[in-house]
Amino acid sequence: MNQVFALKAFEDNYIWVIQNQSHCLIVDPGESAPVIDYLNQQTQITPVAILITHHHSDHVGGVQKLTQIYPNLKVYGPKDSPFTKTDYSLVDGQKIHFNEFNLSFDICHIPGHTLDHIAYYNDDWLFCGDTLFSVGCGRMFEGTASIFQHSLEKLRALSDDTLVFCAHEYTQANIRFALTIDTDNQTLLNHANKVKQLRQNNQASLPTTLKLEKAINPFIRTHIASIQAQVSSKWGQVVSEPIETFAALRALKDRF
Ligand SMILES: [Zn+2]
Known part of the structure; x- marks a missing residue:
């Protein structure tokens, strides 16, 4: 049976490992040491492939040594x-x-954080690197608001049950920001408590599900009138469609 689990890297990166009894795939090995340590312990496991989502060094830094x-x-x-x-x-x-x-994985091009960014997905899993985080999204280093918003729309269109494997443990900070926008969202408030517990126990807040993200992640809720209204009031200028709303939200988060 195929399973997914996280290896920790750097401060807050996750290297996701997809594994069965004999083989594994490695997603975004930003550094090689955690993967080498793991494979040295799991001598029955043969690594088959590395899946890279985008070019940043904290996602590709371990590739050379591993190969x-x-x-x-x-x-x-x-x-x-x-x-x-x-x-x-x-x-x-x-x-x-x-x-x-x-x-199998389908490939979806999701530029915005970087222009080369891709996601790997199937009916069960989404590996989305630094594009979608739990309750947040990546910084807009190379794309525009329009490009990034379009990519998030593509991810939002996937099945609710999809497990989302983001590349960073940013959930608590993202929740703090989201609560300044979506102040009365009870699902978000409940999830904040759950994540607090998980992090206190040094457990990952990931994977998340698309269903949950659609309920609590303001960056994929920019089409919703109440979010547009709350962003408008925080931004000090009326935003009334998803791209504008995304742009204002991203800018607000950047200075949060
Ligand atoms: Zn990145």
Whole structure:
């Protein structure tokens, strides 16, 4: 059976490992040491491939060392990316399959945080790197509000049951910001308590689900009139459609 779990990296990154009894896939190894340590303990596990979501060093920094140690490891990543050390360059709409796991992923191009950013998804799982976080989204380093908003729309269109594997543990800080916008959202308030407990016990707040994010993440709720009204009041200027609302929300979060 295929399972997903997190290896911690740096301060707050997660390297997601997809694994069955004999093989694994590694998503965004920003550093090699946590992966090497893990594989040294799990000697029955052969790493098959690395899946890269975007070119930032905290997502690709471990690739070179890992491919030196495991020469059969294949690297999948976005086409037209500053990160070029890939064996397979992926574009929007493509499907990849791994026989070892009987597992497929569709590729979705989701620029905004960076222009090369892609997501890997299937009916169960979404690996979305730094584009969508729980109760937040990535910083807009390379895209525009229009591009980023469009990418988030694409993710919002996936099934409610999808488990969302974000690349950072930013949930508590994101909740603090979201509560300044969506002050009376009871689901958000309840989730804040749950995450507080998890973090006190040093447990990950991830994965999340798209269903939950659709209820509490202001960055994918910019089409909702009450969110637009709350953002308008915080922003000091009326925003009345998703792109404008996203732009104001992102700017407010940047200075939060
Ligand atoms: Zn990034």
